[in-house]
Amino acid sequence: MSATPHQSSATNLDLDLSKLNLKAMPRVLGRLTRLSFRYPWQWFFALSCAIASAIFNLITPRLLGRAVDQAHHLLLDGHTHPEETRAAFLQLTPRLFGEATQQAYQLIIDGHAHSASPRAALLATALMIVVACALRGTLTGLQGYWGEVVAQRVGYDLRLAFFEKLQRLSFGFHDVNHSGDLIARGMLDLEGVRAFLESGFLRAVVLLLLVSFGAWRLLSMDVNLGLIALSFVPFVAWRATRMGLLLRLSWQRLQQLMSDLTLTMEENLQGIRVVRAFASKNLELAKFDQTAQSALRLANRRITIRMGSMSMMNAAYYTAMGLVLWIGGQRVSQGVMTVGTLTEFLTFMTLLQQPIRQVGMIVNSSSRATSAGSRLFEVLDAVPTIEDDTNARDWVPGAGVLRFEAVDFAYDRRPGGRKILSGISFEVGPGKTLGIVGPPGSGKSTLAHLIPRFYDVTGGKITLDGQDIRSVTLDSLRRAVGLVQQEIFLFDVSVHDNVAYAEPWAEEQRVVEAASIAQIHDHVAGLPDGYGTRVGERGVALSGGQRQRMSIARGLLAGRAIMVLDDSTAAIDTATEQRVRSSLRTAVSNRGTIIIAHRLSSLLHADEILVLDEGRIIQRGTHAELLREGGNYADLWALQNRTDSHTPTTTRLRANPILEVA
Amino acid sequence: MSAMRGDGGGGHAGGFGVGHHHDFGDDALTRFDTGVVRRLFGFVRPYRRILAGALLAVALATTVQVSIPLTVRYAVDSAVGHSEFPLPAVLVGFALLIILNGVLGYLQESIAARLAQRVIFDLRRAMFAHLQDVSLSFLDQTQVGRLMARLQSDVNALQEFMENSVSAIGDFFLLLGIIAVLLWMDLRLGLLTLTVLPVLVLVRAIWIPWARPKFRRAREASSSANAALAENINGIRTVQENRREAVNFDRYRVRARENLDAQIASSRASQIMVPAVDILTGVAMGIVVIVGGDKVLTGELGVGVMVAYIFYVQRFFDPIRTLSMQYTTMQSAMAAGHRIFDVLDVPVAIYDKPAAITLKDQEPSIEFRQVTFGYRPGQPVLHDVSLWVEPYQTVALVGPTGSGKTSLTALTHRFYDVWQGSVLVGGVDVRDVTLDSLGHTISMVLQEPFLFSGMIFDNIRYGVPGASREDVIAAAKAVSAHDFIVRMPEGYDTLLGQRGRNLSIGQRQLLSFARALLADPKILILDEATANIDSFTERDIQQALKKLLKGRTSLVIAHRLATIRDADLIVVLDHGRIVEQGSHAQLLAKGGLYARLHASSHGSFDDL
Known part of the structure; x- marks a missing residue:
């Protein structure tokens, strides 16, 4: 049942390395590394700490080797009369630290200590080990910290860039890129990139240092x-x-x-x-x-x-x-060979063991960062097809006349792409209503999407008050158009914020007004926190009809010049719909309205009705004209009213159950 | 430590692993819980031999690992001529240990990791299977999202815990082994060296409570930023329609900034532990150098022992670090375990009786005998309902919202058990027949058709998985779905998006008709769709409905006048009681609720 193509390929357990895109690795990882150079200081700290901690890491085996040698040599040299040395040791103790410091100093300057005071030499070595370990730890910690700072900052930059880009990319992009996929990119891929920057790169540097220095050291010894x-x-x-x-x-x-x-x-x-x-x-x-x-x-x-x-x-x-x-x-x-040298060899091998194993992790993280990075950059490099023209002006409000002039449209803009709309022309003036009907796939919703310029026409033009919508700023255009969609997307915020989505700072009174017109006010008022009630994913659930009424309220608050209702009352029961319509009529009496509907009864009062089929206008006129004319519209009307022909009045028609499902 | 978990190391499998956030609010739940562990062990029990094998391998592997530095000691000692063993003998021993180490290490981890995977598989399957049986009332009250979180992130948290437990056990053995060897080689030096251990434990004990809130803040900030991103992507069209880009960007920036700060703070908290551990390592080594060196000087100790000590000291901090990290995983695993077992503990109210019979050749009648039923105790939604449906009759159920129509149909299919009275199908109480045979006798078409992602073909034959292509096409043709199906890009093999997104609601309805028709049930329960169907598809649906109802007993929750009028019997429900029944004409003549519903200009037969 769920045999998707992905699944069938995923059940195949053959692992073929050529499927990993390794060729892109230098390009993508290079670009990521360059991003982190934006924080040169943090980057410099991280790298210096990494190198310094590697150095201290390498010093420890030498010191341990030396300690073993000191002990061993002294043993061989015969300073081993227990009682004697113990007494000497106790005597020495007060001066021991001073001498140890001296020894440590000489260790550093001369490269070897005087064996005159054996325990002081040991103590000196021990002190140096503690210091080396402390420094190593501090530097490793700092390296981790600065590494993460750089990675988190780059992550922050990428997050914002990604978010900003997604908001600008037009509908055409979002149509072909599934939201789940985009979310995964913004979450998982970003994380993959970040993890690489945080540790992958630094680890590689440290590893290289450790191995080359260690190799030099070991080879120079033997x-x-x-x-x-x-x-x-x-x-x-x-x-x-x-x-x-x-x-x-x-x-x-x-x-x-x-x-x-x-x-x-x-x-x-x-x-x-x-x-x-x-x-x-x-x-x-x-x-x-x-x-x-x-x-x-x-x-x-x-x-x-x-x-x-x-x-x-x-x-x-x-x-x-x-x-x-x-x-x-x-x-x-x-x-x-001395035992100390042998110890140094062995300790050094222990030190190398861990980072060498990390090669696996580094490779894994680089490969993850490559695919994650290329998926991220794919979005970041995408070019929005719909943007403000370079010399776009704000739309100048006029009477509010929307005109379509011989509009053609195809989603596929290449020549030969299937046309969704062809030769659409109409005009809607203030206070006028245009109705649009047609079978599924006839292009009704597409037409609605062209008005706020979610897509650009491929032929002809659309003007609002005489201004081509491509020549005005998107911001001013979309504020002028109130679009009410079939399905509303509710955000996980309060009712108020959802209704006032277009105008976050709208006063309560305007929100209530819009909600009242949409006949949702009574319901909202009855919610636990009224307009402050949270809806959406984690809030209270609304029925389909209630959601549509929320959508109408939202659109009402937004549209200043023209309202477009895209099949937005289908889930509302007839009685409520009737109330919504009559209050809408008063509310938008000064605006032009486009109503797209399946229910022909919704369009009875339209000033003009367009019948669409396969992207063309096949009939147009008022309800009465179209009925007289016969054809598609008249057939549809007959179909919708067939079962209740014995109740001829309009009110009865609207109450007819079959019209509700229509 | 905070969020850096390479995906290569652990097999932490899951959808969106990054943002999986648990409610840490209730700390009482997150403590080590013997109940959860015991129940979890119930899932391990079938594999207890494997578990024993894994533990044995762990113990042996640890022994080997502890022995390796010891051989180094003997090698060094014999090199300087202080050992009772000659160098070649020691080296042969070393070689043997290497081989053993390789084999045991492999066995230890792979047996244990496989076991963990298997147990997690069983657990997830048990939950999923249990959800197939629990009563619908439970599922009605639980959001799918919550259940999915349990099936996903909670199971993953347990998986992580189990996988880590394996290495934690190994680490624990290793720690014990190292301590034992250190003390055995030289009691005093061992004790002195081990003094750093309690210090480390103390340091971590102080550090964990201090750092944990920072880690939590980082987790929460990250999931909050991700949630904001996800919501914006899902609602991107609305965002652009309403020109909210600038406002949303500003709000997102605040969250992203908080995330940045929280992550850096958490990194600071975790990195501060690194120098602390290293300083203690240095101190331990210093002790070895001074005290061990002294002992070497006094001849109490071979130089090899000192070398071995140096090796051990470098290793014994790792187990402590991983063990205390395991503590954190354990806490979330306990909480996750709780939630998982909560689901597994939901009682199964409806199951086959031991002597349940198979419905087969009974005439498909339906009878309600004085049925009282409700979803919540004390709030019955059906009161003493009695109804007799003749075989092969179509009965339309009509009434206002909440009158009990849906409950009647649900009881027929025994989605719930009645409180009083009984429901009989084919003359047999539904509680006495097998659920399977009941399911094959009755098909349901729901108001909102549910389709599974996958091929159209498989969706139509959902009730009859072995149906042939011809049968499927015949069913689709019968309900006029064939035409639009063949117009789809891949015809019957077209893959449907999630929940059939790429079809109109009317088309989905037709597919669900075809599905019911192919199942060819004796009894059909149909909840008529009320809205959203375009008039063009509506015509097809009306015709399909007639075919679907022919030759079977049907209960229809009807909204369309046409459907209601064509029914053999109309049953009018109100407040959980049958108030009228009869034909359209009879009921109109009677002038009761039906007549009122029919006549009133607003009151309709649907329940919106």
């Missing part, structure tokens, strides 16, 4: 042993890269499967009455199992990938360590 000690690095780097990419790929698959699963469960719950009515529990469970099992298999596959790679990396690491121990141990016993 070329052969150094090579052995480092032998695990390329192997681990290779496995970690592979693992990172495979995990990335399988993660994408898993995400797809999980969203399929979500869809299955959500639909099941929303349609639970259908499920029960058809006794389809087993079918539903089978659907669930199919997706959930694939997800489980994939999750297990991820575990295998991860654990397999980790074990191999560990094996390589420990093999190298075993070799170092073997050869190093031999050298130590031959006296060619």
Whole structure:
């Protein structure tokens, strides 16, 4: 049932790395890195801290090696009469710190300490270890902090840019880009980019430093042993890269499967009455199992990938360590090498182990940032098709005359794109009503969308008070047009704020007035907090009819010159609709009104009615004229009134149940 | 620590993982809860052998891990000629340990991680399956969004907890192992070195309560910014229609700014822990150098032990860090567990009796015998209703909103159980037949047709999953849906958007007719659509309706006069009682409620 194309590809568990777009990586990551250069100081701090902490990280093994050597050498040199040394030690204690500092100083200056006072040397080393660790920790912490500061700031910039861009992109863009997808970009992709900037890049720098410095250090101490000690690095780097990419790929698959699963469960719950009515529990469970099992298999596959790679990396690491121990141990016993050097080798390997494993994470995060970044930039680079003309002026209010002059329109603007509207011409003046009827898909709603310039005409022009709507600012145009749509989008705010959406600072009185005209005031007044009641997702639920009346109230408050009602009373019951209409008529007596309706009875009073079919006007005239003329309109009228022909009066007609469904 | 969780490491699977926010308001719920753990263990029990295996692997792997630095010690000692073991022997031991470490490490994590995945799968499935059986009253009162949150983010929180638990157990063993080895190698040095542990625990104990509100603020700020973004995207057309761009942008900027500040504050709080841990590591190493060095000097300790100590000290802070992080995950997991088990505990009120019979060849009559029923205790919506519907009759139910029409149809399908009296289908009490056979006898067409995303073809054969293409096309033709279906881009294979978005309501209605027709039920329950259907489709619907009702017993909640007049019997309901019944003419002549409804200019037969 829910066999979407995505799903079928996602259930295929073959992981093919070529599916990851690795070619775009340098371009996208380069652009992201450049974004973070906007914060040069924070960036500089983060990088300096990263480098400095890496240095201190490298110092620790040296110090530990030295400590071991000191202890060991002293032991060999014979300073080992326990009682004697202990006494000397106790004697020394008061002066020890002074001497230790001296020793530490000499360690730094001369590169070696005097072995005259062995414990002072040890203490000096210990002190330096504590200091080095403290510095290392502080610098690591600062690096993390500044890294996050840069990443969060870039994230903030991207968030705002993304939001701003989405608001400017016209309907044409939003028609083809699903809202869920855009939300995912703004949330998950942004997060992916941020995570990369926060740690991915810095980690890569630190890793490079650690490995190259460490390699230099180890090789300069002992070329052969150094090579052995480092032998695990390329192997681990290779496995970690592979693992990172495979995990990335399988993660994408898993995400797809999980969203399929979500869809299955959500639909099941929303349609639970259908499920029960058809006794389809087993079918539903089978659907669930199919997706959930694939997800489980994939999750297990991820575990295998991860654990397999980790074990191999560990094996390589420990093999190298075993070799170092073997050869190093031999050298130590031959006296060619000190224990301290061996310790330094081993400690250094421990230090390298962690960052090398992070190669996997870095690769994963870079690959995530590449796809996330390119999805973000796709939106940020999109060009709004509808924008203010460079020399657009504000629309100058006049009498309020809307004219369509031979308007053509196609969503697909390329030559040969299917025309939705062709040769539409009409005029609506103040106080006049234009009715539009037609079968589904005849272009009625499209026509309504052209008036506030949600789309641009492909031929002819639309003028409002003689001014081409493309030559005036969008802001002034859309303030002049009040559009009431079939389905209202309620925001998760109060009734007041929803009605006054176009004019957030409208006074209470105007809001109440609009609500009263739309016949929703009584209902609102009865809500727990009146106009302050929250509606929308987390607020009180409104019925379809109530929502439509909210929509009318919202449109009324907005439209100054012309009202467009796009099938906006279909869900309102007849009696209320009648009241809405009569109060509307008074309220908008000075504005032009366009009514798009299925219910022909809604259009009885229109000054002109256009009958649309496949984007063309096939009939026009008043209700009476059209009935006289015969044809589509008359047929439709007959159809809508057929079952109640024995009640001829208009009032009876409007009360007729069949008209309500029409 | 705050929000940086690479998606590579843990298998944290979920839709929008970023903003999953839990209510942390009730702290009483978030504490470790033995009840939740016990119930959770109920899901693990079927796999207890695997669990035992995983634990064994963890214990062994930890032992191996702890032994590795120990071998390094012997290697160093034998290198300087102070060990009883020759170097090659030590190295052979080392090699063996490496192999064991690889194998056990792999086993430990993969057994445990697979187990966690499996348990989570079972849990999610149990919830989903349970929701298929719980009473509709529960589902009526619960928002789908809330249930989905439980199925999604709560299950994910548990999953994260379980996955982390595995490594937490490993860490715990590791910590114990390290402590044991340190003390075994040298009691005094061990004790001295371990003094930093309580200090660390203390530091974290102070730090956690201080940092937690900052992390929470960051989480909340992030979900608030994301919610604002999502709402703006969903309502983008309204935003542009009303020229709200500037206002919305300003408001969004405030939230984004708050998010920025909160994230930076949370980062500060988490990073401050890094130097603290490192300083303590340094102190521990310093102790090893001074005291250990001294012991080496006095000859009490081999130099290898000192090397081994240095190795261990570098490792024993990691387990503590991960363990205390696990504490946070545990808290949200407990809250999530609570909510999940709340759902699993919703009683199933309607189930098959042990000796339930299968409805098969009974004549499709419907009978209500003195039925009283309501949704909330003390508020009955049907009072002592008795009704007899002959097989193959069409009965129109008419009455004002809240008169009990929908309840009557729901009881016929046994969506709910009656309080008193009984409902009989084919002469058998619905409580004595299997729900499955009842479902196959009765089909329902709802007022707002619900379609599943997927192919049109599969939607039509929803009630009969094995139906052939010919049957599906025949059903679609019969209800005049065929024409518009073949005009769709992929015909019957066209994928419907979520809830059939890409169809008009009238077209959705026709598809739901085809679905009911294909199921070919003996009894049909139809809730007529009242609004939103364009007059062009309306014509098709009227004709389809006639075909649909032919040859079956039907209960129709009717709004159209035409439908009502064509019915064999009109039943007029008011306030949960049947006030009149008869034919159109009879009822008009009677001059009661029906006549009044029919005559009044506003009062209609629909319930808007």
